[in-house]
Amino acid sequence: WGGGGVLVWTVSVIVSLEVPGGSAMACGCSVAGSCRPARLLAPLFRGTRPYPRRPRVTCDKCACFLLFEPLLYLLDTTSVPFPQSYSPEYVESGWYQWWEKEGFFTPEYHLPHAASRTFSLCIPPPNVTGTLHLGHALTVAIQDSLARWRRMLGCKVLWVPGCDHAGIATQSVVERRLLREHGKHRQDYGREEFLREVWKWKNEKGDEIYHQLRKLGASLDWSRACFTMDEGFSRAVTEAFVRLCDSGLIYRSEALVNWSCALGSAISDVEVEMKQLTGRTLLSVPGYEKRIEFGTMVTFAYPLEGVEGEVSVSTTRPETILGDVAIAVHPEDPRYKDLHGRACRHPFTERLLPIIADALVDKELGTGAVKVTPAHDHTDFLLSQRHSLEILNFTIGVRRFDARERVMEALMEKKMFRGRRDHPMSLPVCSRSGDVIEPLLRKQWFVRCGEMAGKAIQAVDDGELEIIPSFYTKTWRNWLSNIRSFFTVSLAAFCPLEEELWTWGRTEEEARQRAVTKFKTLPSDITLSQDTDVLDTWFSSGLFPFAMLGWPRKTPDLAQFYPNTILETGSDLIFFWVARMVMLGTELTGQLPFKQVLLHSLVRDKHGRKMSKSLGNVIDPLDVISGVSLERLQEKVKEGNLDPRETTVAMEAQRKDFPKGIPECGADAMRFALCSHKIHDINLSVSQVLSCRHFCNKMWQTVKFTLGALENSGSPLGTTISPLSSIDRWICSQLYSTVLQCERGFENYELHSVTSTLQSFWVHSLCDVYLECVKPVLAAGNGAEDGEVQRARQILFHCVSVSLALLSPFMPYLTEELWQRLQPHGGTADPSTSLCVQGYPQSSQLEEAEFPLVQEVARVTRSLRAQCHMTRERPDCEFKSECCEKII
Secondary structure, three states, X not given: OOOOOOEEEEOOOOOOEEOOOOOEOOOOXXXXXXXXXXXXXXXXXXXXXXXXXXXXEEEOOOOOEEEOOOEEEEOOOOOOOOOOOOOHHHHOOOHHHHHHHHOOOOOOXXXXXXXXXEEEEEOOOOEOOOOOOHHHHHHHHHHHHHHHHHHHOOOEEEEEOEEEOOHHHHHHHHHHHHHHHHOOOHHHOOHHHHHHHHHHHHHHHHHHHHHHHHHOOOOOOHHHOEEOOOHHHHHHHHHHHHHHHHOOOEEEEEXXXXXXXXXXXXXXXXXXXEEEEOOOEEEOOOOOOOOEEEOEEEEEEEEEOOOOOEEEEEEOOHHHHHHOOEEEEOOOOHXXXXXXXXXXXXXXXOOEEEEEEOOOOOOOOXXXXXXXXXXXXXXXXXXXXXXXXXXXXXXXXXXXHHHHHHHHHHHHHOOOEXXXXXXXXXXXXXXOOOOEOEEEEEEEEEEEOHHHHHHHHHHHHOOOOEEEOOOHHHHHHHHHHOOOEEEOEOOOOEEEEEOOEEEEOOOHHHHHHHHHHHHOOOHHHOOOOOOOOOEOHHHHHOOHHHHOOOOOOOOHHHXXXXXXXXXXXXXXXXXXXXHHHHHXXXXXXXXXXXXXXXXXXXXXXXXXXXXXXXXXOOOOHHHHHHOEOHHHHHHHHHHOOOOHHHHHHHHHHHHHHOEOEEOOOOHHHHHHHHHOOOOOXXXXXXXXXXXXXXXXXXXXXXXXXXXXXXXXXXXXXXXXXXXXXXXXXHHHHHHHHHHHHHHHHHHOOOHHHHHHHHHHHHHHHHHHHHHHHHHHHHHHOOOOOOHHHHHHHHHHHHHHHHHHHHHOOOOHHHHHHHHHHHHHHHOOOOOOOOHHHOOOOOOOOOOOOXXXXXHHHHHHHHHHHHHOOOOOOOOOOOOOOHHHHHHX
16 A cells, blocks of 8 residues: 555445345345345445445345445546545545455454453343343443453453353243234243244344444454353353352242242342332233332231230232231231230131231331231241241132122221331333332242352452442442352253152263262163253353353463453342352352452433433443434334333423434444543533534544644655654643553553543643644645644644544544545554554653643634634624623
């Protein structure tokens, strides 16, 4: 590649592209049958170095973009026109495919400035059931900035992509799909047949998520992508389960679990959200057409046995009355002192209910007497253990909230109903389905966490594991100090022989041999029946840092990249995921899975509200990147599963917040905006992203001016910098200071400080001051013979090139496009390489110069120009104007 050139390509008219059914397209999507390109967009050049665009077509069936590689020829040097203004679509259309094809994102790629250090991390695997939202985009923006920065420092970087099978959530989605499309339920399919349907769903949704990650510019090593149901990952899950069983850390017990009727499954404690109610509230519950009443306390009477009188009890869940086994009062409550040891008669079952005294009872709650239902309440379960009460599981043959209505009617009929009143309460809700949680007594498999949690706390206290920001350390310690077990459900590796006789193994044959040894019997006497329950998805995702590297096999990746360098994720996953990874990683590998944990808070809207579909403030990152109309935003709400009232509220909120839709901002602007917030305070608005797009255009115009100034520079400028004038010394000093602040910001994970520093340097130092000072010099120059002009070009080229490299981790697309256009004038870069694998600028020995006056004059002049509304069409300002009076 010389000092500029043109790439010419030939392409034949494409009539149709036949694709075998179900095969993956170049874009990552899957299409059955033939895929016919609907249109061919403007030619996009692609060559040894993409310059400036690549050819692209879009498919009218899958709506995906397909990239075609033309036959390229390098002709004589000419000039390729530089677009007048910045366009995200133009810049971001094809660089990623080239980066991926060249292998820049793999740790095996040879860096000329390679260091001996490694940097590894894993992406929090998004659920295959959905698409990426702004929370995912924030994680990707932060992780990719760190990965690209480390790669440019010469580290061997491994950033592994992956998808989580999302267990119950995926099953629920696939079941709804089968019912809608085929009219069949899960029970109509065999195990293997249903799994094939799950894999079919994964191949569609997983590819969509990977396509989104590519659009975001994530520099992931796709050759190592993994899925939590892959054969290798499944082998790791089985191995982990067997080892934990062998260590006695997994046990089977009868206990209350969080049952979701909508999912038909138990869920872990961390997947339960507590909804605060101030009083009577009508809520939508999955499976019910009418809203259900919550936030009320019902009082009814139990007649005393053997004497006249009754005991009135209060409850928020009258439907559980058939499971009552006792009545509890506080031992010091004077109202019930004489009733200790007596009993009441159940009005429906005629069962005798003993009256017990226990300090767990709140004297001020309701009537001070509570019914005890051990199989449906955690406190009641504890009371049953203290007082050796019967635990009664019951079934009534109707849905629970229908049963509530029938119980209320029966109480009124028997004249046992005593009243109802508003009652503030915390309602447990399933975070996956929105269903109201039903505590249910079941035998399940659990993991003993006491000892593992102690090690996790000790690792932080000893400084072996660093949590950033440090204020999360207290939360970490408090939560792990109180954990005893976490819910796992059971794994297919478990095989029951008969009631309560269990064995386990990596294979059925191993399980059989273990059973022979354990129960001292013959293999022929053993009949194995595989457990039908499935593993909690958080258990399998807790293995991700080492399972993604091939564990339990001793692979080169595991030896080189484990433990991971850092984990970056949302603070809401500190218990869902982070704690599990630390406990399981330490137990199964003998090492912490990572050395640092960097946590960011939730992304909220501009009003500080949590993003929710029902509020209409959820933003799809691809809508920010490509733009979207208000009409399309509202269509997405209608396509969701909100009830009509919530749909109306959401659509009205969208009309208020996005009256003209969302303008095209591009991935670079969105990434830069997300990284510009402090990680514990993220209220994002589209206007902030749009402001970053304006900064992108500022960069575009600066490089456009720079290319114009370098047009007649003659020989390549090289890298030797010898500034003589004070303004030259000052800008190099400012650049030095900027590089220094970037180094400190990255090292301290203060990305908002880095982005702020870079934007300030580019806008205020480079554009407002230096460019304004050198414009007269460049305009008056007569080419390379003029030493002052050549020095100005050299300094300008140096500052812009270094700044682009500094910005590259945040804005990979734009900086690549601009850097590639500048490099022919430098004459030092390898034409076949990319900015993303160049060395990251390090602080040099440039001196800081005293130049505050020029900087202040430029700032005040631009401020006054804005106040006076001065433009090229209206350059003059009346002396009597308000702003001029300020000058006087």
